[in-house]
Amino acid sequence: MAIVFITGSTDGLGRAAAQSLLEQGHQVVLHARSAERAAAIAGLESHSARVVIGDLKSAAQTRHVADQVNAIGRMDAVIHNAGVYTERSRGPTPEGHATTLAVNTLAPYLLTALMKRPDRLVYLSSGLHRGGEGSLSDLDWTRRTWDPAKAYAESKLHMVALAFALARRWPQVPSNAVDPGWARTKMGGAGAPVGVATGQRTQTWLAVNDDPAALVSGHYWHDLRRQEPAHEATDRDFQERLLDRLGELTGVTLPPA
Numbered sequence: 001m002a003i004v005f006i007t008g009s010t011d012g013l014g015r016a017a018a019q020s021l022l023e024q025g026h027q028v029v030l031h032a033r034s035a036e037r038a039a040a041i042a043g044l045e046s047h048s049a050r051v052v053i054g055d056l057k058s059a060a061q062t063r064h065v066a067d068q069v070n071a072i073g074r075m076d077a078v079i080h081n082a083g084v085y086t087e088r089s090r091g092p093t094p095e096g097h098a099t100t101l102a103v104n105t106l107a108p109y110l111l112t113a114l115m116k117r118p119d120r121l122v123y124l125s126s127g128l129h130r131g132g133e134g135s136l137s138d139l140d141w142t143r144r145t146w147d148p149a150k151a152y153a154e155s156k157l158h159m160v161a162l163a164f165a166l167a168r169r170w171p172q173v174p175s176n177a178v179d180p181g182w183a184r185t186k187m188g189g190a191g192a193p194v195g196v197a198t199g200q201r202t203q204t205w206l207a208v209n210d211d212p213a214a215l216v217s218g219h220y221w222h223d224l225r226r227q228e229p230a231h232e233a234t235d236r237d238f239q240e241r242l243l244d245r246l247g248e249l250t251g252v253t254l255p256p257a
Helices: 012-023 035-045 059-072 097-113 127-131 148-169 194-207 237-251
Strands: 003-006 027-032 052-053 077-080 120-126 175-176 220-222 224-229
Touching: 003 012, 003 148, 012 027, 012 035, 012 194, 027 035, 027 148, 035 052, 035 148, 052 059, 052 120, 059 097, 077 097, 097 148, 120 194, 127 148, 148 175, 148 237, 175 194, 194 220
Parallel strands: 003 027, 003 077, 027 052, 077 120, 120 175, 175 220
Antiparallel strands: 220 224
């Protein structure tokens, strides 16, 4: 059985993914942004491998999350699920970054760079990533007028590009991006058309299934099917420029192959 780390697993799709994996007999390392939020997963905690705590909008706490997971051991898979949606203002975070960028882009990048390399990587994106195409010159929203929807779309484009870049850099580690659909979570709202059971199944399938179809790398998925992402996400030059900017903003570079 596999051991899987899932960020943002106190509710929504992250919790649903954790529940599904536990029911299949796998071990799950849960993540909560605070001790108070960890109390919400008391029912899962007794069956999980461990709970790690840290607010991903803080680079320092994100590093601490990586340390906590590394102390447990190397993961078989990591599902980068945590995210924020339409933040009313840019922020800033403790390090001065836009909150959407910090949680949705910088944190997954930092965790990927700092954690022991798993066997599989899964990054949650969104169909809205197609509205995120544009220049990387103001990645952190220091010059532009804040636009919550655009910032979210850009962050989800980053996730697809990061997954694809890692598929090239670390060919031995399957790395994929997933659009879970508009799911009935706190973020998606009660009127969303996709249930959480459906919304979580593609990422958990990619994380643990040994079907050859799940062992591919560098793809964008929705409802267990490959889809074409935004062109910019597949552009190697965009991927490399994104990695360079993330390295500059975090002070951390990805380990080599």
